Amino acid sequence: MSSLKSECTKTSRKLRVRLNPTFKDEKVCTIKEIPIPHEWYQPGALIIGGMASQFSYHLHELKFDQYIAQEMFEVTDMTTKFYQHSLALAFAVDNINRNPKILPNVTLGFHVYDTYNDDKMTYRATLDLLCKLHRYYPNYECDTQKNLMAVIGGLxxxxxxHMAELLGLYKIPQLTYGSFSPLDRENSKSTSFYWMVPNEAHQYVGIIRLLQHFGWTWIGLFAVNNDSGEHFMQEMEPLLSQHGICTAFKEMIINQGRWNTPGNTIDLFSNVYTALIDSKANAFIFYGESMTIISTTTFLYLGNHELLGNTSFRWVWVMTAQVDFVLGGLQRFWGLEFFQGAIFFSVHSQDLLGFQTFLRNIKPYRTKGDGFLKDFWELAFDCTLPNSQEMSMVDGTCTGKEKLDSLPGPVFEMHMTGHSYSIYNAVYAIACALHAMYLSRCNHRSVTNVGKRDGLHDLHPWQLHPFLQHISFNNSAGEIVSFNDNKEMGGVFDVMNLVIFPNKSYGRMKIGKMDPDAFEGNELIIDEERIVWPSRFNQVPVSVCNDNCYPGSHKQKKDGEKFCCYDCVPCPEGKISNQKNIEDCIRCREDHYPSKDQDECVLKTISFLSYAEPLGVSLASVTTSFSLITVLVLAIFVKYRDTPIVKANNRDITYTLLISLLLCFVSSLLFLRQPITVTCLLRQSTFGIVFSVAVSCVLAKTIMVVVAFMATKPGSSIKKWVGKRLANTIILLCTLIQAGICTLWLATSPPFPDLDMQSLKREMVAECNEGSAIMFYSVLGYLGLLSLISLTVAFLARKLPDSFNEAKFITFSMLIFCSVWLCFVPTYLSTKGKYMVAVEIFSILASSAGLLGCIFFPKCYLIILRPQLNKREQMIRRMK
Incomplete structure (x- = not known):
């Protein structure tokens, strides 16, 4: 901030600006000792802008005085830890007054009030702030009227x-440093209200992200028993359910300040104790205030003394930013062991240069008339300060040399807390706003009001709003302080870890942050390695309704229970789960199959009938053998082509039949390898055509026998059909029909290489997709038709009186042929994988071998072993 203009500083009067209340004349307020009525005092939090103790800050000297009434048990008590809030206020004011660049020639002062954790006293303290005539003012009576400009509070x-209900009527700026629930923010929508902390709703997202990070799906939910707590319950429950998290129980906890009837104690014991002990949850969400911590700690220690030394009764607490770990009175000797390892959100703070030095310089005898400090000192160090400044040698007497940094954390902290940091920023925000307004008024006066009095003597609180709302500055920690459009302080929440030490003190370990402006899903950053867990856990705690469902199984909801409670059921056949606690098992991709434990997908191997396996070797050997035999038979018939048996059976048809059978045997080799495009195109078409030739030759042979017999009858007109022309016509016509079917097949929907993923569980079958099943079965159907015709004709001609009659052998061969292919169709359809190919190869070999054996082996027998029967005379004799 730049210094004020010279015309603003030329004044014969100095102003002392009071934040709460503010502006007074140079004359210091005189102390008037007015005892505080006993019924006004209840143990409560130290609230800036609402405290019975009054701090009067003049220049650089801090002057205090306070009279504290006793409690019902005659024990003077206070929450000593909150004393830091007032000291942070004093530290900020002191720094501002020492800085000549901020409000030069103006000294800031302040008053501090306590609400005693009571609604009536809150209204009373607020009315005291607003009172101009000093009809009543506890502990102080001033000579001149107050000019209230801004209020900081409350926690x-x-x-x-409650304060805003009165302050808002006068449009007095109110800067609160406590965290507010969204419901309270709605209730306090006032043009004069400012929040020094980020919106509490951001913590809800942070809690969800924290639970998801550690996989905690079964949690307990505690909330303070007020409107804010109820609103928290209403907001969190659906939010938890949306993210797959269930609540094991929900309990409301009263504040310590309202714990004043036996019924409250009984309710707390019966509800909370049962929930803690009987629940399987290891993680609890705790929404409350600092007094709620005192209430819960008291219950845990007094509810069951056995819990003290039993480390198995330790849980992970997840707490919101409203909570501060405080202990008051006798509770400070108990400690906070139950909250060891707690993870809590905190208003972001930084250690400020000089703050700890400022705290170390506070001594009970160094500041004159410091009655409040005297009570704090006696309670904090458990000793008694003598009335005089002479040191007493009586046991239990304070020496005045005690050090604040020796106090445990629940009593007093040396490091600046988030709430104190917010107070510090609030003081600077008000001072900077005053400075900006002062400059504005001075600039205006320099032009139009030259010669008038200083520009701050007649300020009104409502005039501060435009400057305060748009204020933006860097504090001494180098962080930007400004309000957004909702008059909220932006920024992040710190994520802290509570570490309890043996001396009952504790440390706050920063383990991450919650940034509401980050991308969705990345709002929370956690350094898991830095977390200190409760002693019962040697690793990250597990908080689920039941044990994890490990890979290979999935969750199945239990009837009548919440969705987080489930049974672990093995994955069904064909499915796997490769993660814990999966909702449903998944199917593997087509080219993978489930492992034995059903926890992963294994790549299927490619399967096809090859020469490298025994079945393939066997079929290839049989094919080669039959091919050689066919060649041998063909050689025999060629060598003995002039013998009566060969000549009588039409040599050309015989040669054609043997060659077609040879091709049939060889065509089976097309099936013994991994399919490629060429082999897929040739397999079925080659097989269909060569078998059509073979069966056509057999049909031609049979018809020729019938025609030859009928031509021997006198006057028969069939003689003209006897000869090669009829046989060739039959073979050519039958073959062309099959060739036409195959050509149409290849032209419209040709076979292609494919992988069958479904037939076998662990293998992908490399096969030829037939393209069109209709065309495939049309080829087989046509072969079957030719076979049936040949069988029928051969069966009718089997008893014709001809020594060269082959009808009997053809009948038997076609019977084998038809039987093989009739069995082929159901067997082929019921077989999977490479065995389908093996069935087809076997059918080709068996049917071809049947034709070869039944038709040609008897002739070879006569030609080779009984040559004496292979003579014309012998044949004629047999006919007679």
């Missing part, structure tokens, strides 16, 4: 709301 949302 609790209910306190701030």
């Amino acid at each position: 609790g949302s209910d306190t701030s709301v």
